[in-house]
Amino acid sequence: MAATQELTKNQSLVFDALTRADGPLSAYTILDQLREDGFRAPLQVYRALDKLLDYGMIHRLESINAFVACSHPHDHSHNHGMIAFAICEKCGQVTEFSDDVITARVREWTKGNGFKPSKTTIEIRGICASCGTA
Amino acid sequence: MAATQELTKNQSLVFDALTRADGPLSAYTILDQLREDGFRAPLQVYRALDKLLDYGMIHRLESINAFVACSHPHDHSHNHGMIAFAICEKCGQVTEFSDDVITARVREWTKGNGFKPSKTTIEIRGICASCGTA
DNA sequence: TTGACTAATGTAATAACATCACATACGAAG
DNA sequence: CTTCGTATGTGATGTTATTACATTAGTCAA
Known part of the structure; x- marks a missing residue:
C-alpha cells in the first residue's frame, strides 16, 4: 500500500x-x-x-x-483526533474541524466508563455564516 | 402545556x-x-x-x-447542554451523558465561525464495560 | 502453465428507513 | 353549530442499504 x-x-x-x-x-x-x-x-x-x-x-x-x-489535504494515517462536522442546512456546505479539547474530553469519559470506542460522530447542523447573513 | x-x-x-x-x-x-x-x-x-x-x-x-x-428523569425544559451518547455495538445499551466542556467548546467554534447551530449530534460507538470484560 | 486463492466487480432482488398525499375524526374557540 | 387546528387512518411511494449469487481479474506457488 x-x-x-x-x-x-x-x-x-x-x-x-x-x-x-x-x-x-x-x-x-x-x-x-x-x-x-x-x-x-x-x-x-x-x-x-x-x-x-x-x-x-x-x-x-x-x-x-x-x-x-x-477536506484535509495531507496524510490520513495519523492525526487520530476526532473530527467534527458543521453542516449547513441551507446551502449544504460542510466544514470539517477537529478539537483536541473535545477529543480529550470524550476519551476521558470513555476511559472512566470502561467504554472502548470504535467510531465517534460529532455533527453540528445549523446555518453557516454565509447563509446566516445573506 | x-x-x-x-x-x-x-x-x-x-x-x-x-x-x-x-x-x-x-x-x-x-x-x-x-x-x-x-x-x-x-x-x-x-x-x-x-x-x-x-x-x-x-x-x-x-x-x-x-x-x-x-434517561434524564427530571425536567426537560432547561439543561440546554449538548447530550452525548455512548452506544454499545454488542448489547445495544445506550448511555447518555452531557459534558459542559464539550458543550462550551462546540459553542466557541460555532460562535467563532458565525455558524448558528440548531442540532448537535454526538455519538460514540464501541463496546461497553460489561461487554468488554465478558 | 496450471491451479488455488483473494480481491474486485456485475446484477437482481429484497430489506430497512422515511415521507407524501389525501381522507376522516375530534376537540376547542367563536 | 360552524370553523379551525390538531390528531389520526391508510395506501402509495420515495430513499437508503444489504443479501445472495455469479463472474472476472490478478497474484503466487508448485
Whole structure:
C-alpha cells in the first residue's frame, strides 16, 4: 500500500465524484452521476464508499446519510483526533474541524466508563455564516 | 402545556414502548410492537416520534436510525447542554451523558465561525464495560 | 502453465428507513 | 353549530442499504 492509496477503477470514480462535488452526496446521487461510466447498481457505489472510508479518504455524515471527501489535504494515517462536522442546512456546505479539547474530553469519559470506542460522530447542523447573513 | 407533557393516545403508546425497552428501537420495531394496539402504518409511529422529539422526551440516534427514551428523569425544559451518547455495538445499551466542556467548546467554534447551530449530534460507538470484560 | 486463492466487480432482488398525499375524526374557540 | 387546528387512518411511494449469487481479474506457488 502506497503513501497515497492505490484505488481501483470504481473507487476512483466514486472518489472523484465526491471530490468534484462542493458538498456531501448521497450514495444514490453518486450512482446517478456515474451511470454513464457504467455504474448500474447501488452496491457498486457502497462497496467503493466502504473502502474509501477504510482508507480515511472520505467521511460519512450520519445525520444526513451522505458522504464527503475528507477536506484535509495531507496524510490520513495519523492525526487520530476526532473530527467534527458543521453542516449547513441551507446551502449544504460542510466544514470539517477537529478539537483536541473535545477529543480529550470524550476519551476521558470513555476511559472512566470502561467504554472502548470504535467510531465517534460529532455533527453540528445549523446555518453557516454565509447563509446566516445573506 | 403542563410540566409533564400531555400525550395523545398514539404518543403515549410509542413513548411507553420506548420506556419499556432497555435499549434503542427502530421506528419499524415500534410499529410491530404496537400492531395489537391498532397501529397499521409507519406514519403513525413517525408522527408520534416527531412530537416526542419536540417535547424532548426521547432522542434520535442518528448513527443507528433508532430512538431511545430520554434517561434524564427530571425536567426537560432547561439543561440546554449538548447530550452525548455512548452506544454499545454488542448489547445495544445506550448511555447518555452531557459534558459542559464539550458543550462550551462546540459553542466557541460555532460562535467563532458565525455558524448558528440548531442540532448537535454526538455519538460514540464501541463496546461497553460489561461487554468488554465478558 | 496450471491451479488455488483473494480481491474486485456485475446484477437482481429484497430489506430497512422515511415521507407524501389525501381522507376522516375530534376537540376547542367563536 | 360552524370553523379551525390538531390528531389520526391508510395506501402509495420515495430513499437508503444489504443479501445472495455469479463472474472476472490478478497474484503466487508448485
